[in-house]
Amino acid sequence: MTNTSTTPQPSAAASSGAPLLEIRDLKIGFKTQAGYVDAVRGVDITMRQGESLAIVGESGSGKSTTATSIIDLLPGTGTVTGGQILFDGKDLTKASAAEMQVIRGRDIGYVPQDPMSNLNPVWSIGFQVEEAIRANGVATGKAEVRQRAIEVLQEAGLADAGDRLKQFPHQFSGGMRQRVLIGIGLSSRPKLLIADEPTSALDVTVQRRILDHLETLTRDYGTSVLFITHDLGLAAERAEKLVVMYKGRVVESGPSQEILANPQHPYTQRLVAAAPSLASRRIQSTLAPASTHGVSVASAGSDDQELMARAHEREEAGRRDADYITVKDLSKVYRIRQQGFKTTELRAVDDVSFSIAKGTTMALVGESGSGKSTVAKLVLQLEPITSGTVQIGGQSIGALKGRDLFDFRRRVQPVFQDPYGSLDPMYSVGNTIAEPLVTHGVGDRASRQARVRELLDQVSLPASTVNRYPNELSGGQRQRIAVARALALKPDVIVLDEAVSALDVLVQGQILDLLTDLQTELGLTYLFITHDLAVVRLVADNVAVMQKGRIVESGTTDDIFASPRERYTQELLEAIPGANFAFGR
């Protein structure tokens, strides 16, 4: 692969002058029913003019809270309870609401996280850009403001900006909306731009283009950028300096490259170790006797032999159950009702064929709208197949009805993306896991309880979890419950639809380890649906890349990652943030 990662160039201004932003011992608390809860406890951050800095941390680490406190937009009951925020020598924590209003937008720009909800759907794009320009006093007079709005959108990378002013947010794609928001954020040439997870809602290829563009703009204007991100790779690639936050505190800060190559704090070490990148290898089960844990890139010599041995092993097994799941010419057509009685057809899945060997993992990768989740639904028989066949263990599943379909459900189980939505909030954990057993009439009450405890143990949760409710558990814990539930009926196949996408990187690593162990232990076959190629590298034996309902490329993970043939696959691989960054581990 060609090295395309852009190494941040420290700008000339970075090394000299007084700091642009200096946060000193910042403390922020949220008022709740139970009293004050500290979200940020003594944070120090220093940024110089023209510098780019990223705050990295998992959800709840206080990174977004810190950033929003700078522009005095703390959500809800949050208040700064101590410390100073010095911007250009002025303490923002003491500034009045009127003073902050002037600073906001004019001196400090802000790009929010979710481009889908941060543009007002009832106003045109032009109106919203002009509003920002007028509010910040960048231009006055109708014609001048209009002219400036067009410039802003052009700078943000919207080619036919003049025509687009009259359009509404719903006519824009996610990437285009984020460009508009970046345009608004930079419209008054602020000294500092705060980008709060600016691209986490976008596809990787779009993310890359947006970040490239943002980098060019801010370098041209000499704007300092403060990134907030959960993605270590993105931080390393886009920022000169890194601040790692954990439970409301800064645990490590300094030059990005140095921190990632030589993490000092145990938490940073953990984060760096868990960050999936292209340099990582497939996770080995700790249960497999022959394999070593945590293969390092440095000792590639001995690895090769082992990989060969493993490949050989896999080949042997492959001959036995080579085509356990066979999907042939699978298509799914949705009829979309138009105005009146007309309908149009949408081919969500178009002539897809692949096969999965027993006990292996096949990853289906694609961006949003590529049809990958529809394939999952078809394999799970949650939607009828339009044409083509799906065979699992020699049985064609398309025509299954009644009793046969019921029995089929035992063998194929799903785990869904959203750990907050896939568990019934009214059901205790015990009831949730026992539901499949009850439904299929497995065992009596006592034996079911024993099985539930056994399953909890398999997913490394204490038996006392039985009585808890989903609202008491974290995302990772919920996803473990979802896995336990899927395992209850001892299925052969588990369909994982973006099963780790919503999780923090450390938790994600844990769940992936768990899945790998379970696969080795129980001989499970996984169909792994994801948009994240870095995760694919960690868990999949084979990959199929989907685009617009079709499979554009498929092969073994090693082959695809080493030498992608299709342009689209190459783009996807190049777009992974920090893809080629050598993480120290």
Added chain:
Amino acid sequence: MPSNDSSALSADHYVADLEETPVRAVDAIDESEKPRSSWDDAWDSMRKRPTFWIAAVLIVLVVVVALFPQLFTSVSPTASDLPKSNGGPESGHLLGFTLQGTDVFSRIIWGTRASLTVGLLATVLVTIVGIIIGSLAGFYGGWLDAVVSRIGDIFFAIPTVLGAIVLMSILPTRTPLTVALVLSVFAWPQIARVMRGSVLSARASDYVTASAALGVSRFRILVRHVVPNAITPVIVVATVSLGTFIVAEATLSFLGIGLSPSTMSWGNDINAARTSLRVAPMPLFWPAAALSVTVLSFLLMGDVVRDALDPKARARR
């Protein structure tokens, strides 16, 4: 505050003191905490609201009065002492006398039962009918939904009290049960609508798909997963509508087509006191006050319940 722990690090590489920032196990479960369902959470947040306690005490009081009126007054509500017609308060007759010379306080106490019975009966009927129809329409959709929703719209277009006036005027008997039935006939679409909307959103959730993938039957999914998750808004609407049913009964009785005049109820008493309102307002004021306080307590309770069950407040992420 930045400090250097290691000489190998560059000048601005800061590492926090390990003692101050201990690293916990990734995603460990706090086993010391007591398990709680979302109902427990709702109870917890209600418990801390003074409004909840005020409303609860009032509601309990009203219910006890309705069940055991003899505990609160020893004066017969029908003992007529005509010389004291519209008379003022005196010892043993705290609130004075009605036009017919009966004790106002005693009539209010004995009238509670009829008012509350109509309110509770109508609420229970409406809630049951509304939940069944709304959840079937929302869950199965298609023609069933189309037909049920249109029928609901037709009833929705008729004001409850107006419809009840028409229906009551042709009914031969006028007991609390008939009044409750008549009110339910015109009030169910509101609950059905709320339920339908709530079921529609619950139906689309992942746990429903997950259960379907387990082979759980459609009906069982509806009963076990969708209805329990969709029911909270209905509980809120039902609590509030209990108050409005009591008002509706009083309105009908006031118009003379609610409960039969022989039944003691606040509405009937207000109606009876109407004729002498100008000379003696108090016999009208007291039953009206009892009505207001009862309705207010149910409305307050509805408010508190809504706050506690609000799905946005419920998630403890």
